[in-house]
Amino acid sequence: xxxxxxxxxxxxxxxxxxxxxxxxxxKYNLITDKKTRHHPAHTHKGIxxxxxxxxxxxxxxxxxxxxxxxxxILTAVxxxxxxxxLTGLWDDKHDVSxxxxxxLNIIAAVIAVLGxxxxxxxxxxxxxxxxLTDYVVKFYFFKEHxxxxxxxxLSVIWIVFLINAVNxxxxxxxxxxxxxxIAAFFLGLMAQRFSVYDISISDxxxxxxxxSGAFLGFLPFNFYPQKILPGYSAGSLAGFxxxxxxxxxxxxxxxxxxVLAIPFIDAVYTITRRLAQGRSPFxxxxxxxxxxxxxxxxxxxxxxxxxxLVTFILGLTSLFLNNSLSKFSIVCxxxxxxxxxxxxxxxxxxxxSSK
Numbered sequence: 001x002x003x004x005x006x007x008x009x010x011x012x013x014x015x016x017x018x019x020x021x022x023x024x025x026x027k028y029n030l031i032t033d034k035k036t037r038h039h040p041a042h043t044h045k046g047i048x049x050x051x052x053x054x055x056x057x058x059x060x061x062x063x064x065x066x067x068x069x070x071x072x073i074l075t076a077v078x079x080x081x082x083x084x085x086l087t088g089l090w091d092d093k094h095d096v097s098x099x100x101x102x103x104l105n106i107i108a109a110v111i112a113v114l115g116x117x118x119x120x121x122x123x124x125x126x127x128x129x130x131x132l133t134d135y136v137v138k139f140y141f142f143k144e145h146x147x148x149x150x151x152x153x154l155s156v157i158w159i160v161f162l163i164n165a166v167n168x169x170x171x172x173x174x175x176x177x178x179x180x181x182i183a184a185f186f187l188g189l190m191a192q193r194f195s196v197y198d199i200s201i202s203d204x205x206x207x208x209x210x211x212s213g214a215f216l217g218f219l220p221f222n223f224y225p226q227k228i229l230p231g232y233s234a235g236s237l238a239g240f241x242x243x244x245x246x247x248x249x250x251x252x253x254x255x256x257x258x259v260l261a262i263p264f265i266d267a268v269y270t271i272t273r274r275l276a277q278g279r280s281p282f283x284x285x286x287x288x289x290x291x292x293x294x295x296x297x298x299x300x301x302x303x304x305x306x307x308x309l310v311t312f313i314l315g316l317t318s319l320f321l322n323n324s325l326s327k328f329s330i331v332c333x334x335x336x337x338x339x340x341x342x343x344x345x346x347x348x349x350x351x352x353s354s355k
Contacts, residue, residue: 007213009067013058032047043294050228053085056233060237063210081241088231108159117247119132165266173300178304182308223304
């Protein structure tokens, strides 16, 4: 019963807070006006407030403090979330350099890892899992400490990558909060199978449902025609929370890759494409998957619903995968989606070459 209460409280706080966030953003000029603030990846028109992460953060913060056990992990997660929120508000006001945002992403990820989160092992399809906690450096600072260097480094990389991968998939009205709410909901259902660190299974599920409710509460204001943009705050919080939830499920990273297959493939493709073109992977452009779909004639609502539907289907599939089939199924799903992605890109090239 507490899971549903946490979900609905988070939803209510996010939903009720967002109209005030809209007024707040307009009052303090946290807005996007394409005439004065050009951004090559933006798809919207007119003047729109940003700062969408404020209501989401408040929903997660209040609901977590009410329903969850306060411990080192939750404290670290909330502190890192606050850093990402403040980074997003700073960016909404002044368009912060992507390199500064990247450094702040790393700081937030390090705080979460220092709080006790990490990747304990990596599944090996050809044998036993690779146990990352075996790679330890001991040092003394008032008392003896064990630094799990490989686990911690990979955890920081995973969190930072997902922050950016999910943030890049917020270009169309309602696209990001919808698939994040769905993904978090399924991660919550899967959390009951696993135990982790010093946070209980129930707290892992609670956090997942709280995150799901927070983004679902924001969705009505962001769906077409959107009244507020997610901004960097909501986009980075989305990726951060999903990364944390995957770590709480004892490193079910492969499951999250399956559920978020489209944003994941889009991020890998985007980084590879930009590097191949001799450009920085941090520099925004009109080349993400949702941009290609817009070029192909898809409407904004259709693109958003497509992201939601694929996330829902893959999330539902992940619930019925057993250990012997999960790796094979994940690989197959990613190859199918990659094939679909390539077909869409080739079709768009044909459209433009025929004009």
